[in-house]
Amino acid sequence: MKYKISKQTSDTEQSVYIYEDHEKKVPLNSLYSPEKEALRFINKLNNVEKKFVIFIGFGNGTLLDMLVEDGIFDRNVHFLFIEPFSEIKLSDKHFSLISKIEKLSYHNLNNFNSIVFAKFISKFTSIPVDIKIHPNYSKVNQSLIKDCLKIIHEGIETKQILNNTELKFAVDWIVEPLINIEHIPKSVNLKKLQGKFKGERAVLIASGPSLKTHIDFIKKGQDSFHLFAVGSALRALMENEIHPDYVLSVDASDRNYETHFEGIQYKGTLIYETMSNSNIQKHHQGTLVVSQALSDYVTSQIFNDLYSFPQMSPSVAIYTLQVIAYLGFSEVYLVGQDLALVNGEYYAKGIKHHDGMKGLKAELLVENNEGEKVGTTKALKIFLESFESIIKILPKELKIYNLSKQGAKIEGTTYISLNEVSPYSKRMISFNKDTLQLSSSTHSIINNFLDKFDKLRMEVGQASKSLNRMIQSGVVSPDDMIKVVKKFRNITKHEILEEVILSKLTFMFDTIINKFAYFEEKQKYTNDDLLQLVKELSTFYKLISTYIDDILNDERLSKYK
Template sequence: MTYTISTVQSDSNMAVYVYEKSGKTTPLNSLYSPEKEAQRFLKKMSSLKNNFIVILGYGNGELFEQLVKSDVYKQNAHFLFIEPFQEVLVRDVHREIINSQRDKLTFIHYKNLTSISFMSFLNEYIGMPTSIQVHPNYIKIEEPIIKDCLQVINEGIKTKQISDNTEMWFAKDWIIEPLLNIQNTKKAIKIHTLKDKFKGERAILVAAGPSLQQHIEFLKDNKDFFHIFVVGPALRVLLDNGIEPDYVLSIDAGQLNYDTHFKGIVFEGTLIYETVSNSSIQTNHQGRLVVSKTANDYISPQFVDNLSEVLKRSPSVAVFTMRAIIYFGFSEVYLVGQDLALIDGEYYAKGVKHHAAVQNEKEELVVTNNLGQPVGTTRPLKIFLETFEAIIKTLPADIAIFNLSKHGAKIEGTIFIEESVITKEMKNIIILDEEPQEILIDPLAVLKEFTGKLKGLQKQVFEAKDNLDRLIQIGLVTANDMPKVVKDFSGIRNHPILVEVLLANVTFMFKKINNEFQLFDLKKRYMSQDYLELITELETFYALIGKLCTEIIKDERIKNYK
C-alpha cells in the first residue's frame, strides 16, 4: 500500500503535513507547537561548530524558520536539507532565502539526490565534521524512503572514498602522461572542431559489458548505417569479429590500460583521447588522432595552441564517449554492451581481456534492469550509472538515447529497444578536417623548465615540513610559532606548480587543509593542542606533496623523455 500526505492545522494554527499509511498517521511536525519543537531540536545541536550539517526532513518549514534565526546557523558552515517526500513543498519565502544564501543553505528532494551529488558536498566541506540530523518526527515513519535517503548518503561517503583513492593512485600519471603526449597532441585534431559536425546522424556506443557478445551480429549488419564509437576495452572484441569501428576512445592514464586493451592491436580508424590517456596508446596508434583536453590538465596548453576543455571530466571511458557523441551533435544514440551491472557475475563480455582490477569484482549493490528485475552491480558501476543519468537529464528533447541491454541496469532517460525494430538508414560520410598545428615552443625545453620549478617547490615544501617536524617533536606550539607556519603555507599555496599542476590532481587534500586554515582564526584564544593538531595535518599535506614531487622527478618516463 502506498502512503498519502495531507495537511492539518496545529494547535498553534500552523499547517502541518501528515503522513498516512495502512491507517496509521504520523504528523511531520508537532501538532501542539512546531515552533517549540524546532527550538528544542536546535538546542540539542548548539554544541556543533564549523560543521557541514545534513538535516533529513523539512516538514512544514518551521525548523528551517527557527534555524536561520539561531546561533547554530551562525556557527556552522553549511546546511543541506533533504526532503524524502515529493509532496512536501518549500515555502516561497524560504526558497528566496536559499537562493540568496547558497553558500550557507541547500534544499533537495530525495528523488534528485544521488551519491555523486552528495559527494560534491563532501568535497566542498572536506576537513570539516559532517553531522547528519533527522527531523524528530521523521524518525517515527516506517517508510523505506527514509532508509533509502540514509543509504544514498552512505553511498555518497563511499563514493567520496573511491574518488579520493583514484586521485591518489593516478596523481603522478595524470601529470606525466600529458607531458609524454605532447608530440601526439600537437598533430591531433582538436575536439572543438567537431562540435555539431554529425548533426542528425545516428551513433552506436559500444561498451565492454557482458551483453556485448549478444549483439555482435547486429553490429556486423549495421556498421554501414551507424557511426560506431567503441570504448578501448571492447575494441579487440569488435576487431576479432571483423567489425571495424569508426572511432575508439581512451582516457585511462595507466600503462595497464595499454598493455591489456591496446597492445598488439592494429586499428587504423580514428582514436579520440584525453590528454591524460596513456601515451603508449597514442604513440602506437596508426590512424588519425582527435584530442580533448582533460579537466585540470594545465600542462598541455603550455605546449599546444588552441587546446580547449569542452568535455567534463568523466569517471569512465564510456561516460567520456557519451559526452563526445552528444557534443558531436548526433540525434540518436544506441547503447550496446552498456550493462553497468554484473550479468551472471561477469564484468566484461567474453573476448575482452581482463586485468587484475576487474577479475574479482563482486556484487556490492542491487539495481533494476530493463525487465524490471533486480540485478547486482559494483559501487564504481553505480557511479557510472548515476553519471549517465545526470548527463541524459540535461539533454534537449530532440536527442534520443536507446539501450539494447535487456538484463543490464536500467538507465533513467533511455528507451529500451530490441534489435529487430531498429531501422537501417545509410549514414553520411563525415570528413574530419585536419588542422595545422603551430609549434610554439620546444617541449624538451619546457620539460626542463617544469622539472626545475618542481625541484624548487620540493625544496620549499621540505623546508616548511622540517619546521613543522621540529614543533611536533617538541610537542608544544604557541601563538608565536604560528605566523611562520602561516607564512610558509601561504608561499607554498600560491606556487603555480602546486596550484595548477599537483593540486589540480589531488583536489581533496588541498581543499581539506585550506578549509582547516580558513576555520582557524589566529585572533581567538587557542590551546597549544589546537595548534598542534593543525600543524600535524599540515605536515601530512607537505609530506604528500613532497613525495609526489620526488616521484615525478625520479620517474623513468621523465628521465627517458625524447
Template structure:
C-alpha cells in the same frame, strides 16, 4: 502556558533572524512554506510535555526533553559511525603506473603506521543529525560532544520549521560550523554533503550520526552510498598529475594534438553510429554487428578490441580513456593491421609508452582531467561509456545506437562484462561501502529495475546529467538489457528496419572525418597559456617555502585558487588529511608534499 508560548515565540524569532543572516537559502524555504498557509504538523503541550502531532496522530510520542537527555547520555554507546578511512588493509594500486607518485603508495604509508593501532579514539569532530523532530536533542548532544562541525538534515520543511520554536540554532553555531540540508532533492543532498566534507578535511575520518526516528532510516543508506562515491581514493590527486604530465607531452609531441570540443561541428551528423562497450549484452548482438557493420560507423571502447578482432568486426573509431599501461597495452594487443585505419580518440592521461605503440597520425586527444588548453573543453566522467557518449555528441553525432552500455550486472550470472572480457567480475555477494561491489537497484531499460554497482550508478548519473544543449536534436537508442538513461529510447533488434540503412563508404567517411578533426585540433601552448604556466612555476616556488602546512597552504590557496598546482595539492590534502590526523609521525605528509612539488617542477620545466 502563556509564558511558555512567549518563550517559544522568542526562540523562533531569534532563529529566523539567525537564518536570514547566515543561511538565507533556508530562510527563503521557511518563508515560502509559511506563505502556503498549510499545516499537517503542529506542537501540542500534553501531560506536561511537548509532542509533535501529525494530523491528530502522535509522531513524537515521548517527552522531547527526557529523550534529548537520554540520547546525549548514550551518544558514545552506539555504533552510528560513517568510517571514511581504511585502517586495516592496504589500498590496492590504483591502476598500473610507472610513476614515482601514486595515491595508493601514499595512503599505504599511513595505513602501515596505523595497522598496529588497536584502539582508535573516535574523536567526534564532525557529526550528522539525520532528522530533527523538535530539535531539542541537538543542543543536548552538542553540550556533550562539542563537535567542530554539524550537518543537520531534515527532509520535511514543516517539521524543521517547528523545531525553530524549541531549538536554539544560533547557540549551536557559537562554537561549531553548521551545515543544513532541508527539504532537499538528491542533488542538494549531495551538494550539502560535499560542502560538509570540504570543511576541515582533517576531520573526515570517523563521522558519527544520530538518527531522529525510523522515518529517516533510508537516508543512512543514501548518505553511506554518497560517502563511498566521494571517497578521494576513487579518483585521487595522482590522476590529475598524470593528466598534467602526459598532457604537456602530447601537446608538444603528438601529430594532431588536442580536439577543441567547444567548436561547432556536425562531422557525424545523420550517420548511424553504433557505439559498443563491454557490458554483458554485447554477446547477444555480436552476430548482428558482424553482419551489418557496413551500415554503421562502428565506434568501440578500446577494451573490446580483442573481441571485435576475434569476430572480424573492424572499428572505425576507437575511444581509449584508461590510463594504466598494462591495461591499455592489453586492450591494443591485436594485429596492428586490424586497427591501422581507425581513428583513435584518447584521453590525455594515456600512458606515453602506449602512444608510441600505435600510429601517431591517427590519434587525437581530448582533455578528461583538466583543461590545459584554454576553452578547448573538458570532458569529465566515470567510464569510457559515459565519456564516449559525450565525445560523440560533441562531434555532432545525432543518430546514436548503444550496445554493451548496460551499466548493470547480468542478474543471471552476476557478471559485469561480456563473457570473454579479459577482466570481468562476478558479483555474487555485495559488499557494503565498496564502490565496485556494492549493489543498488536502478530503473531498467527493458525491465522495471536492474541491479547495478555504485560505479555504474555513478556512470548512469553522468549520462543523465549530459548538457541538454549537447543532446538536443539527437536520437539515442539503447539496445542494452541494462539500466535506463535519460533522453534515450529503448530499442529491440527486431524493431530496427535494417534495410533502410545504406552501405557506408567507410574509407571516404573516415578520411573526411579525420580531415575535419584536424581543423579543430591544435598543438602547443598559446602565449597566454605560456604566461599561465610561468605563474604556476612561481606558485611551485611558494609551495617549496611552506613551513606550517595547514596555515601556509591555506594562504596560498586563497590567493591562487584557480591554479592547477594548488587544486591538485588540495586534492592530495583531502585524501591524506583524515589519515594524518591519527599518525604520530607528522613528517609523512611533509615528505610526500615535497615529492609532489618536485614532480611539479619536472612537469613545468618540460
C-alpha cells in the same frame, strides 16, 4: 508502501504538509505552531558546533527559517537538507535563501545519490558530521528515511573508492599529460567536430557482457550507424571484422594501452582526452582528435583553446556519450553498457582483461531492464550514477536507447529490443583535419614544467624545516602559528601546487585546508592543539615532497631532463 501528501493550515496560518498512508496520518510540521516546534528542536542542538550538519526532512521550511536566525547557524560549517518526499517542493522564498547563502544546501531524494554526497564529503573532509531527523519525519514511512541514510553510507564508500583512485593514478595524471604535449600538435581539436553529425545515429559500444550477443547487429549496422567504441571493446570488434568509425580513450595507465590497444592495427579515428595513456596516441595509425580532461591543468598551461567537457568522465563510456552529444547526434544506441555483472561477468566473453578485473563478486543489487535485480559492484554503481547524472544535462533532443536487456536500468534511457531498431543509412561526414599548432618545442615546454616542480619542492622543503624545529622543541606559540598559517596560505597559492598537484590529490588537500580554514587567530588554542596542527601540516608537506619526487624521478620523463 503507498502514501499521499496533502496540505493543511496550522493555527498560525502556515501551510503544513500532511503524510498519510493506510495506517497513519502525520503532519510534517506542527499544526499548532511550526515555529515553536522548530525552536524546541533547535534548542536541543545547542552543543552542536563546527560540524557539517545534515537534516533529513525539510517540511514547510520553518526549521530553515528559525535555523538561520539562531546562533547555531554561525557556530557550524554547513547545513544540508535532504527531503525524502518528491511531492514536497521548495517555495520561491526558500529556494532564493538557499541559493544566496553558501552555508546551505538542499537536495530532494530523487536527485540525491552517492556521487552527490561524495562531493560534500570532499568539500568538508575532516569536518565532523552530525545527522538529524526533522521533527515528525521519524513517524512516517521509515523506508524513505533509510534510503537517505543508505545513500549517505554509499557516498562515504564512493568517496573512499575515489580517494583510492586518486592515489593510484596521481603520478600518471601528471606524467601522461606532460608526454601528450608531444602528440597534441598532431591532433585535431574536438571543437572542429561540434554539431557536424546533426540528425545522425550512433552506436556506443562498451565491453559489458551483452556485447557478445550484439556482434551481428553491429556488423550488419556498420553502414547504418556511426560506431563509437570504448577502447576495451576494440580488440573484440576487430577480431570480428568490425572497424568502428571512432575509438575513445581516457585512461592514463600503461595497463590500458597494453591490454586494449597494443598490437592492434586500427586506422580509424581515435578521440582521446589529454590524460589518456600517451602510448595509445604514439602508436595510433589514423587521425587523432583531442579534448582536454577537466582536471588536467598541465595541458591548459600550453593549449588554451582545447574543448573540455563541463563534467568529469570517470569512465570512457561516459566520455563517449558526451562526445556523441557534442557532435550533434539525434539518437544513440547503447551496446554492452551493462553496468552490472550479467551472469556474474564484468566483460563480454572474448574481451581481453587484466588480473584486477577477474573474480569480481556482486556487492549490491540494482534493477535491470527486465524489472529484476542484478548484481553489480560498487565501482559499477558509481559509473551508473555518473552516467545518469550526465544524461540529465545532455540536450533533451538526444534520444538514448539501451539494448542491454539484462544490464542495469539507466535512468534517462529507453530499453528497446533489436527488432525495434529501424533501418537507416548513415551519411559520410567530413571535417577539417588541420592539427593544432605549437610555437615552442615540446621538449623545452616539458623541461620548463619539471623546473617548476623542482622549485616548488625546494620551497616546501624550507617550510617543512621550520615546522620540524617547532615539533622538536614541542612548543608552538600563537604568534608562531600565525606565521605558519601565513606561509601555508602563500604556498597553496603556488600555481603548480594549486592547479596541478592538488587537483590530483583533492582529499589530502581538502583535509588540511579545512583544518586551517577554520583556524581562528585567537589565543584560545592550547600548545598541544597548535602542535597537533603543525604536525598535520608537516605530514602534508612531506606528502607533497614525495609526490614531486615520484614525478621528477619517473623514467617516462627522463628524456626531457
